[in-house]
Amino acid sequence: MRINEINMFKLNMKMKNPFTTSFGTQHTRSFIIVEAKSSKGVSGWGECVTSDSPLYIEEFTDSSWLMLEKFLIPLILNTTIDHPDDVQERFNPYKRNHLAKSAIEGAIWDLYAKTEGIPLATALGGTRTSIEVGVSLGIEDNITNLLANIKEKVAEGYKRIKIKIKPGKDIEVIDTVRQHFPDIPLMVDANSAYTLEDVHVLKEMDKFNLMMIEQPLTAGDLIDHAKLQKEIKTPVCLDESIHSFEDTQKAIELKSGKIINLKIGRVGGLTQSKEIHDLCTQFGIPLWCGGMLESGIGRAHNIAITSLENFTLPGDTASSSRYWEKDIIEPEVVVENGKLTIPDKPGIGFEVDMNELLKNSVEKQTFK
Ligand code: OSB
Numbered sequence: 001m002r003i004n005e006i007n008m009f010k011l012n013m014k015m016k017n018p019f020t021t022s023f024g025t026q027h028t029r030s031f032i033i034v035e036a037k038s039s040k041g042v043s044g045w046g047e048c049v050t051s052d053s054p055l056y057i058e059e060f061t062d063s064s065w066l067m068l069e070k071f072l073i074p075l076i077l078n079t080t081i082d083h084p085d086d087v088q089e090r091f092n093p094y095k096r097n098h099l100a101k102s103a104i105e106g107a108i109w110d111l112y113a114k115t116e117g118i119p120l121a122t123a124l125g126g127t128r129t130s131i132e133v134g135v136s137l138g139i140e141d142n143i144t145n146l147l148a149n150i151k152e153k154v155a156e157g158y159k160r161i162k163i164k165i166k167p168g169k170d171i172e173v174i175d176t177v178r179q180h181f182p183d184i185p186l187m188v189d190a191n192s193a194y195t196l197e198d199v200h201v202l203k204e205m206d207k208f209n210l211m212m213i214e215q216p217l218t219a220g221d222l223i224d225h226a227k228l229q230k231e232i233k234t235p236v237c238l239d240e241s242i243h244s245f246e247d248t249q250k251a252i253e254l255k256s257g258k259i260i261n262l263k264i265g266r267v268g269g270l271t272q273s274k275e276i277h278d279l280c281t282q283f284g285i286p287l288w289c290g291g292m293l294e295s296g297i298g299r300a301h302n303i304a305i306t307s308l309e310n311f312t313l314p315g316d317t318a319s320s321s322r323y324w325e326k327d328i329i330e331p332e333v334v335v336e337n338g339k340l341t342i343p344d345k346p347g348i349g350f351e352v353d354m355n356e357l358l359k360n361s362v363e364k365q366t367f368k
């Protein structure tokens with residue numbers, strides 16, 4: 001494939017409801033959409049899943065924009081790409097900046113699958129035709145609101161409920177949730193808010209029959225998580241500690257956790273995601289696909305990667321309507337009874353709604 005045009009769109013998209021984690025509240029998502037066009041006039045789409053500030057990860061929308069403009073796009077524009085697996089190698093000399101790398105790599109994957117006339121899921125080696133979906137619920141000031149949110153999502157059929165926690169908003173909250181919903185598949189996500197000094201609190205969570213505790217300790221840490229996992233029965237799931245195949249190897253060797261939340265952006269793209277998937281399959285580590293409050297474009301990529309066999313736990317790929325009044329793809333993602341069908345159309349399997357895309361765009365840059 002010859003790439004002869006790349007477009008970057010910076011979007012500010014208002015969320016239906018604010019989303020609160022241990023690191024803050026998001027009302028609007030600020031992110032980048034990348035379009036890569038081939039000489040045959042086919043467009044591939046990718047999403048850079050940043051936000052305004054470097055709270056979850058070190059990248060943020062303006063830093064990734066600059067990274068794409070100055071370093072990554074010049075490595076792709078007016079070049080020929082035989083296979084999307086080659087993109088990660090081309091980007092390798094530049095350190096990190098995984099969200100930026102993943103955005104353009106994702107666009108190339110979509111373009112490749114469309115050019116081949118096959119669904120992205122098939123291009124990635126996916127075997128599932130449908131996937132199970134869970135939902136991630138933010139921290140609420142008021143427990144009544146949280147209980148109402150859970151009730152609604154359980155009624156909608158989501159296969160697992162994840163609630164965000166932080167010190168002071170943990171044991172009592174989980175206890176109340178369990179009293180109201182004794183049997184639902186439930187997990188918690190701390191977004192790095194605890195330290196080993198809190199082992200007693202995390203240990204107390206063993207009594208709630210949680211599927212897992214996601215990223216209890218510092219982002220990037222593997223050693224303390226291993227110490228923690230030895231002390232508690234609840235499986236530790238790693239999110240902000242896994243940025244690469246190498247991190248995954250180390251986490252497995254150190255026994256830092258029993259489950260991995262894979263996010264395509266965080267690990268630098270779909271090729272790296274496949275490699276991590278295969279390694280985890282080999283070592284019996286189950287995966288699920290996490291979310292970054294994506295628009296439909298990023299969500300479509302998440303759905304495609306989840307079709308791989310070792311994504312055995314429900315992911316955070318909820319319906320478009322959970323996040324947006326109107327998504328930027330057609331049709332929107334609709335989870336039915338906690339399930340999604342893997343699209344059978346070429347590429348990501350959804351059309352980009354150019355009207356909505358441009359309506360939410362605050363900046364556009366074209367490279368030819
Ligand atoms: O830690 O998984 C996380 C959202 C933004 C940043 C980090 C996380 C999340 C979520 C929401 O949990 C997942 C989603 O619904 O997209």
Ligand code: MG
Pocket residue numbers: 189191214215239240261290
């Ligand atoms: Mg997380």
